[in-house]
Amino acid sequence: MYEIKRAKKRHWGRIKTLIEANPETLEQKYLPKRKEFFVALGPRPEEGGRRPVVGCVALEAHHKQRLGELRSLAVTEEERGNGLARVLIEHTLLHARKRGVKQVLTITGSPDMFRKFGFDFFRADEKYALINDLLAKEDDRSS
Numbered sequence: 031m032y033e034i035k036r037a038k039k040r041h042w043g044r045i046k047t048l049i050e051a052n053p054e055t056l057e058q059k060y061l062p063k064r065k066e067f068f069v070a071l072g073p074r075p076e077e078g079g080r081r082p083v084v085g086c087v088a089l090e091a092h093h094k095q096r097l098g099e100l101r102s103l104a105v106t107e108e109e110r111g112n113g114l115a116r117v118l119i120e121h122t123l124l125h126a127r128k129r130g131v132k133q134v135l136t137i138t139g140s141p142d143m144f145r146k147f148g149f150d151f152f153r154a155d156e157k158y159a160l161i162n163d164l165l166a167k168e169d170d171r172s173s
Contacts, residue, residue, distance in 0.1 A: 031072075031073070032070045032071065032072065032084070032085070032114060032117055033070070033071040033081065034068055034069070034070050034071075034117065034118065034121045035068065035069055035071060036065070036067075036068060036069075037064050037065070037067035037068060037069045037086065039064065040080075041064075041067070041069045041083050041086075044069075044082075044083035044086075045064070045067055045069065045083065045086045045102075045104075046061070048083070048085070048086055048104040048105075048106065049061065049086075049102055049104055051104070051107075052104055055139055056102055056104060057101070061088075061102060062088035062089075062090045062101050062102060066088040066089055066090050066091075067086055067087070067088045067102070068086065068087050068088070068089075068118065068121060068122065068125070069083045069085070069086050070083070070084050070085035070086070070105075070109075070114055070117065070118055071083060071084065072084040072109070084105065084106045084108070084109045084114065085103075085104060085105040085109060085114045085117075085118055086103070086104050086118070087100065087101075087102060087103045087104075087118040087119070087121075087122050088100070088101045088102045089101075089122050089125060089126055089131075089134075091129070091131060095129060095130055095131055096131070096132050096133065097131070097132065097133050097135065098126045098129075098131040098133070098134045098135075099134070099135050099136065099137075100119065100122050100123075100134055100135070100136040101136070103115060103118060103119070103136075105118070115143065116146075119144070119147050120147070122134075123147060123148075134149075135149075136149060
């Protein structure tokens with residue numbers, strides 16, 4: 031039903047529209063590069079033309095491809111509940127494996143969804159993921 035492809039230049043406007051439709055859950059200012067995105071294409075319209083972009087996800091590689099970050103997962107309102115997020119996550123993890131990525135992280139407000147794909151929290155006896163939002167501090171200083 032869906033075709034998952036590497037994002038092309040012509041998809042960029044629709045990717046941004048999907049992300050902008052979710053300001054409460056997705057980073058808006060610092061998006062991954064276009065080449066890091068995959069898009070989900072829906073069925074071709076009856077009147078012809080290009081298949082619409084109905085979802086997107088990005089895989090940003092860090093630290094010489096050892097670590098990947100799954101980012102900017104977005105699905106159109108019409109496609110929610112149809113399993114498209116699952117398809118996009120599975121595709122991204124498969125792509126990460128093929129690239130030799132050893133670990134994939136995600137920052138999410140929906141941990142239960144990602145736990146279904148093997149994501150988990152750090153255990154108490156392991157390392158912790160900490161963040162220092164330097165840009166937010168910079169914004170605070172300039173106000």
